[in-house]
Amino acid sequence: MQDQQIYDSNAAAKKAVKEALFVVKIGGNIIDNAEKLENFLQQFSTIKGKKILVHGGGKLATQLAKDLGIEQEMVEGRRITDAATLKIVTMVYAGYINKNIVAQLQANGNNAIGFTGADANLIKAHKRLASASKGIDYGFVGDVDEVNTAAIKPLLEQDITIVVAPITHDGNGQLLNTNADTIAQSIATAMGNQYHVSLLYCFEKSGVLLDANDDESVIPTIDQAYFKKLKEEQLIFAGMIPKLENAFTALEKGVEKVIIGKAESILDLVQAKAGTTIQNN
């Protein structure tokens, strides 16, 4: 109840100008666990105002491919999407996961609607050329060209939550498999001129850690100057650097805050009371 009051007064204060919009990305560690997902969606439903939820679902897709005897090829952690795999990810992401999330949000009194990039032409993408990816042919993988904010603005204005599956289209009838982190970032930056956008990446750690083995060592805030220092003094582990660079790119493109943390702490994350907040200042 206390949390709700805080959001309500925030919303009222901001109504005169731009409203807050949370773009939240959840990944496999939550989606693959029915109990964790249910708990997350329950908490997420209590957040008032404008929300976009972007989900992945790779492990369930891998399992279905396995059950069907379709071999999955991964190159540098990315799935090669042949025609059979595209069908699988479309079924799993846009069908099974997306609709179950929407139904659960409805059960929690949170009106929601599922989207792919094809729906109302929300996200147009182009098939990644092998020449653009070190000669690797990723198959039906899409790189985002354009987010059509008009497709979702009227729904957000009615406080309907947009639930986005990581499938895009090329405008010529071809569906494409697109990285969910990229989709969240693309939507967040596109909405930046209309809302005060916070982009929340939920992952398995509590935030950006000073000590990768100590989940208590979360760095609360990182700005450009501190990021420079962290890199120079090699205080954060290398794998986190591209994530942070992406976060700063989002900030440059109009997102106000990027917050990285655990899905379990979503109610604290939206208030920047948990996780790591990355911001320019």
Next chain:
Amino acid sequence: MQDQQIYDSNAAAKKAVKEALFVVKIGGNIIDNAEKLENFLQQFSTIKGKKILVHGGGKLATQLAKDLGIEQEMVEGRRITDAATLKIVTMVYAGYINKNIVAQLQANGNNAIGFTGADANLIKAHKRLASASKGIDYGFVGDVDEVNTAAIKPLLEQDITIVVAPITHDGNGQLLNTNADTIAQSIATAMGNQYHVSLLYCFEKSGVLLDANDDESVIPTIDQAYFKKLKEEQLIFAGMIPKLENAFTALEKGVEKVIIGKAESILDLVQAKAGTTIQNN
């Protein structure tokens, strides 16, 4: 071009009062055939104005179940939907078929958005009780309680086509498998007080036939009096009677016309130049 002009002038004439809305249901014979589906969607895209497309997809679901080694039980032509089957139909209907139709409509310049009953709470249903179906437990099968027209009205007003997969929800987080014919009828009747609704059922025959073996023997129009005569004189084959009774029920509930015919003739069907038109008068 000639067809387009006809629709444009119709739309203009009706603008002052209620506008026309076509609710079109397509079934397996079109969906299972990529070439036929592409051809249908191309024609469908040229129809101007408000459109809702409801699709089934049973054969593709049956095939996926077979590939996964999940046994499908049918009772009186209806699928028993256990949990594994519900997952399959959700993946196939709401994921694969729905998103491919939406992407193809976009490619044809027809802005479209995919829905299930869970999305924006479009269709609420309840799980069919065994006591309500001759003691047969159909599993996760939903009988429609309510169509929430507000969920799609603003989109229709922007001439965005609504593409509906036959999955509903119970409001408590449970998705349900619902007959696509029933969904088309429920949506059509619910929209009746806001639009001039024509409900088009596309099936494998050219319409209601006087001679079941002669596809040329289509009855152009059936009203209540003629239906009575057809029944009394046993001029139509028994299997068609429940379909026609459903059509008259839709008419009683506010639908203006029900048209039954071939998907291949969709441009003639919308003008009642092909198929059988069932109407009260």
